[in-house]
Amino acid sequence: MATPDISERPVAQREHSLFLLREMLRIRRFEEKAAEMYSLQKIHGFLHLYIGEEATGVGAMQAFTPEDSIVATYREHGHALARGMPARVLMAEMYGKATGCSHGHGGSMHFFDVSRRFYGGYAIVGGGMPVAVGLALADKMQNRRAITGCYFGDGAVAEGEFHESLNLAALWKLPVLFLCENNLYAMGTALERHEAQTDISRKAGAYGMPSSAVDGMDVLAVEAATQEAANFVRKGDGPYLLELRTYRFRAHSMSDPDLYRTKEEIESWKKRDPIPLFENKLKEQGLLSDSDIAGIESEVGLEIEDAVRFAEASPREPVEDLLKDVERRTEK
């Protein structure tokens, strides 16, 4: 898997590396703040943290242009941030405020931003996949060159919608890049306890679809693999399945006591935490100093603090508007 050749452009390489690191840190600090605000009862409902999986969200998102469409899951804070959504509209959404990206109608699991072609967080596992196929169908029928990135987890692979969607996309040669974030658990059920075939990337073969798997803790490897997969999809020969092998460090949700896996397993994965892994690599290459990290942390910290202030200060949607987004009147 070839990483972009940037050895001759050390400045660009350094800038891009710092950008990737900043994006991962935005997600990490955002999620930590979300957990804190949840325990302070500022955020309610379900909250599924992305901590540990930052490299998959950030690395893969680099392969998409603003014209492409993105479909994500209920664990989509990382995807939304990596797609460029401001932290403040996400925090406000979780606060249930009118300034939230979905006006407080969606909460943590349902972030949307049509201006960024971020078609949302889907909380029925696998439920976003047919929608992604349709977005790609619309692009193809209208001769747009865009592709659709469809994130889902290993749990979705057991759903019929996974198989129906892969089949339909392959049959009609649609420009979909299926991105399976395999964090080894479908909620609390381990991969080997829910899949007869645990090598998820091999499932694409049943649909004549090319696929590969990549270390989801290595942001550069994810970026390179996704770029290569996206290049394939952009050629118009059909979809691609890329499996991103990762791990979530936190429980499934804030209400999960995490009884189904051992502390040793979690600790062993934390040794491969994608953020220090990347920081150390950059330091070894002489691309990153401690003061760079401090600078990024400080910038990210300001964005997160601003997001909380914004969410706190924002108004709630008036109850009079309760029904206004249920339907629109006839167009013509």
Next chain:
Amino acid sequence: MTKMTYREALRAAMRKALKDDPRVFLMGEDVGRYGGAFAVSHGLLAEFGPERVRDAPLSESAFVGAGIGAALGGMRPIVEIMTINFSMLAMDQILNNAATLRHMSGGQLSVPLVCRVATGGGRQMAAQHSHSLEGWYAHIPGIKVLTPATVADAYGMVLAALREADPVFIFEHATLYPLEGDVDDAAQSFDVTHAAMVRTGSDVSLITYGGTLGKTMQAAARLADEGVQADVIDLRCLRPLDIHTVVNSVAKTHRAVVIDEAWRTGSFSAEISAQIMENAFDELDAPIARVCSAEVPMPYAKHLEEATLPQADQIVAAAQELVPRHG
């Protein structure tokens, strides 16, 4: 005005839409080369090609979901679901996505999807092809539910549905496909939101929709022979519901029979009954009567299926119960 069948009217409307709007396409099981399980789309593949008349694999969830995604992406998909029982396989996409995305996204998303679904019994297709579940759909905020009972509505409702910004479900009672009638194919707009007063009388209101309109009209003719004059209301659109036409009729007749091919318990007839009570309780001179299907999975044998479905005899009997005997 052009004379045609219900099936031809649906086809003519889709043909017009496919010609007029490059965003429109048809997708579903066997809609192309086979010509449609009920031959509704016969000939459209030859005229518009496989890009716009798409044979889908037997993946109701995927192709309904793909219709949702295509609608989000700027297309105007018409998705055909072969029977309403099969639509259960797509219920996740219909309820959790199609009906929900606009609101859940804070009004950012619009899903202009049209789903055409065959419904209803009477053809000895037994318990997995024959039920009337439109009422379940009418329960869901965010979608519109149309039930064309006439040839004119088969044509007009397809074209009207394609102008909506939100998902529209059109339930076509499968016994109606050979029905003949007149279509105003020069009309520019079609009202689909009002119930139709199909026959007027002063003694009782017979309220129905879709496949039972014909039986209700037969019953009304027989009642007239006995001196009982009935209003017959075709609801046409179950969501949003035009309850005003119903209430106005009940205010005149003071008696109502609701005819619904669904099972009685929790059916749309129960909703009609409740709304009459909420809006016109003081107008009623008798309890509201309902004629519905027997509470049994649809049997195959003809005599059993007939015993299951609402029939004109039962409608006549229910109306006679309510109306005081003359003379």
